[in-house]
Structures are given as C-alpha cells and as structure tokens.
Amino acid sequence: DIQMTQSPSSLSASVGDRVTITCRASQRISSYLNWYQQKPGKAPKLLIYAASSLQSGVPSRFSGGGSGTDFTLTISSLQPEDFATYYCQQSYSTPLFTFGPGTKVDVK
C-alpha cells in the first residue's frame, strides 16, 4: 500500500499568516493527490483535487502544488474559519485509497 506522511503534524498560526502544509507519498503518484479540511465533529470537505485543482466553492486563498511524491497545500492568508485539520489523500492506487495522518492548524 502507498503510505502518506504529512508535516508538520500541527502548527500554530495567526489570522493573516501564510500557511504551508506538506504531504509526501511513499512512491510516485503523479498528480493523484487530494486535500480535505475537517473541523471538529464534521465530515471532511474536499478543497483541492488532482494536486492543484480548486474544488468549486472553495476560496481562492487555498492552493495546491506538487507532483510525484511531494505536495503542498498553501493558505495564502489564514482566516478564522480555516482553523481545522487538513488531510491529504492519494488516489493513484485506486481504489485502495490512503490518507495522510493530518495536520492540525490552531490559533497561535
């Protein structure tokens, strides 16, 4: 199975900060990488698919990049509603999907 890692596991930031989260796959997965946001008690929400495509309705401050094994999720200017946990997920080995361990973004 393809293993996914994320760094950092958590970070503290302030409103207005630029935040970058990294996801790494254990083998090359081309651009088969998605990002989700999850708030406490809620289901995950799709933010970015195919590494860099913004899901409809998601604010443009979210962006994704990378290919192969290394990927990033960037929030250009952190907003109060962005404090949450973020997960990457690979779909290269479909349908044997795997998620990363998550990155929690909290208030500094």
Add this chain to the structure above:
Amino acid sequence: QVTLRESGPALVKPTQTLTLTCTFSGFSLSTSGMCVSWIRQSPGKALEWLALIDWDDDKFYSTSLKTRLTISKDTSKNQVVLTMTNVDPVDTATYYCARIRKNGDFPEYFDYWGQGTLVTVSS
C-alpha cells in the same frame, strides 16, 4: 443536490457483526462512473478507507480489513450497506460514506460525504 446519510447502531458488542447503511440522493449508483465508499475515523485519529462499490457492482476492500468487510448496494433504494464481522473495541469510530465519480484516468476524489455515524464497540 447530492446528499448522503449514514445509519446504524450506536453501540455494538465485541464479536458481533456491525451493519451500516448509507442512504443517498441526488445521483444514481446505476450511472456509469458512480461509486460509494466507506471511510472511518477512530477518535482523535486519521481517516481510514474501508471499502468501495461501483456502478457495475464491483467491490473493493481495504487490504487489512477485507476478510471482515462486505459491501453491497440496493440501487432501487439508493442505499449502500457495509457489514463488518467480529467487531472489536478498536473498531470504535465514526463511519462515513462518501461519493466518488470515476472519469477515465482522471484522478478520483471524494466529493460528497455523509455527516458520519459514531459506532462504539463495548461490552
């Protein structure tokens, strides 16, 4: 408007069989490319993909859990059912169903999720 909703018991005893139902609307599982997956999340932990069923009734399972899982669909009722045998306290988790649309070789993603149902395994 696409919606999914999970239902099932909140409490199950160890060694019992857990049966969860995902009832969805806004799409049909008989439409080419449509799939429904089950994903779980143990308290405070990451997401774990469990199983998928597609429009052609093909079924796929997590490598680590495949001997205990069965996924099925009732297209007329817009439902997908997941059964897990011989449950253990480590299976305590929130269970989600989510939709995937396959589109050739284009990367797949979970675009709609249910709100999740918490299942506790305890005697």
